[in-house]
């Protein structure tokens with residue numbers, strides 16, 4: 001399971017459960033605001049829950065009376081006839097069945113709808129949270145909020161709460177009824193039976209923990225299998241087959257050891273249940289039988305007493321289990337609420353077409369920009385960056401890996417805010433430009449193009465969802481993508497992504513270029529692919545990029561210097577600062593310069 005760690009306020013154990021306290025309970029109650037829109041259904045469900053719980057409690061009473069009526073001991077009760085009581089019993093069961101149906105039905109309506117609302121809000125929050133939120137957490141951790149945690153809250157809403165109510169009613173009403181039936185026998189039973197059930201519960205917990213340990217050990221052995229099968233080439237290349245077999249066997253040995261020590265406790269548990277719990281029941285029956293013998297109790301009363309005892313025992317056990325579930329649900333609720341309280345980016349919340357968004361001209365200027373990533377505030381990634389690009393100009397950022405080139409581009413999109421200095425677009429600080437307007441005016445062709453599962457058309461249209469068919473086709477043509485798309489039997493309708501065909505790196509880049517063409521932004525960020533494409537594909541991509549750059553302010557993050565000779569200005573970045581600046585000719589004329597050296601190096605490599 002993903003590690004939990006959202007800087008929670010409540011104390012949580014390793015399984016993500018929160019101690020039940022007034023405070024944690026009060027905080028978690030806020031999740032019930034999601035139930036409010038469905039409150040009438042909730043109340044109806046609650047009424048059926050009360051009815052079904054109460055009819056359930058009448059069942060043993062009628063059973064006892066049925067037995068008593070056979071010996072004529074039921075006289076004086078409102079139903080005396082054996083057939084009438086049996087009929088009444090049927091009636092009760094029928095009612096309970098019907099009540100239970102409506103209880104489940106109404107609670108499901110409430111919980112399914114409320115949970116879908118929470119899921120929607122959580123997802124909507126996720127996509128609107130700033131990138132820095134994601135830097136601090138792992139994806140597994142975040143997705144477990146929307147799966148595991150929500151699942152626990154759903155259980156709580158649909159099952160746990162109802163069960164809690166039902167078991168508590170059973171316990172309280174059960175005790176009142178048995179007291180009323182026979183106070184002596186009740187005292188005797190209450191002194192023994194619940195103690196035994198509680199012991200069984202503690203014992204059961206211990207076994208559950210041990211079983212979990214066994215499962216973990218087994219999971220460890222599976223990790224070895226998965227790892228080695230995935231890297232089977234490496235295993236064979238290093239002739240480490242027997243080494244891996246040994247590792248697997250050692251891991252299996254540990255799993256067996258844990259399983260065997262669990263079996264010891266499990267055996268003891270079963271023995272305890274048989275001797276202890278059933279022994280307890282025998283004691284109650286024995287004492288009850290002596291009361292019957294002395295004429296203090298009727299047989300029917302004893303039978304209903306025993307059934308109530310079993311009910312009470314089950315509810316004591318059930319409540320213990322429910323306590324753990326409520327703890328988990330509280331923990332999950334707090335983690336969900338914590339995310340819902342996170343501050344989101346100030347993007348526009350309305351769905352607007354790109355045409356409605358104001359167009360920027362694309363004059364960019366960085367003034368004394370300094371920056372450190374929120375996760376590593378101690379490391380200055382950029383220092384004192386000054387640059388300006390006029391609308392329509394093209395610049396290239398070059399420099400060693402890790403110099404800060406991509407960071408410069410990311411700051412322009414306001415994925416992060418600068419630590420010092422300012423970035424302006426058209427003379428306005430980007431912190432004062434509406435975030436949606438800013439980003440809608442920037443197009444990006446990333447290094448690694450990720451396509452969504454869907455058709456090629458949908459992937460291109462992602463650049464501007466309202467684009468017409470003709471516009472999409474034109475974009476594909478300009479991006480040099482049309483030709484390869486035509487070679488697929490389904491053309492634009494070809495599925496890509498996980499369930500579809502896999503496009504090559506160059507093809508994916510051309511889809512990304514088509515997306516950017518469709519978006520038609522004033523500013524363009526081209527993050528060149530680090531791995532070289534084959535020369536034909538390279539040429540097609542370069543042509544398409546060239547087409548895309550026309551009349552746009554462009555920042556090229558270049559890894560291969562051959563592709564950037566035509567830009568207006570080249571900035572050499574090293575250690576987070578601009579160390580050289582000029583045209584290709586100017587920079588290559590300085591033999592001591594970094595650019596000239598990079599050129600030489602690439603030339604030698606090629």
Ligand SMILES: Nc1ncnc2c1ncn2[C@@H]1O[C@H](COP(=O)(O)OP(=O)(O)OP(=O)(O)O)[C@@H](O)[C@H]1O
Nearest residue numbers: 135373375376381400401402403404405406407408
């Ligand atoms: N999300 C991040 N969190 C923390 N540090 C980061 C993050 N992204 C990049 N860095 C660090 O910032 C520095 C600059 O990274 P950046 O990606 O801007 O370099 P680059 O010049 O684009 O490198 P490359 O050419 O390899 O893509 C590097 O030292 C990198 O380790």
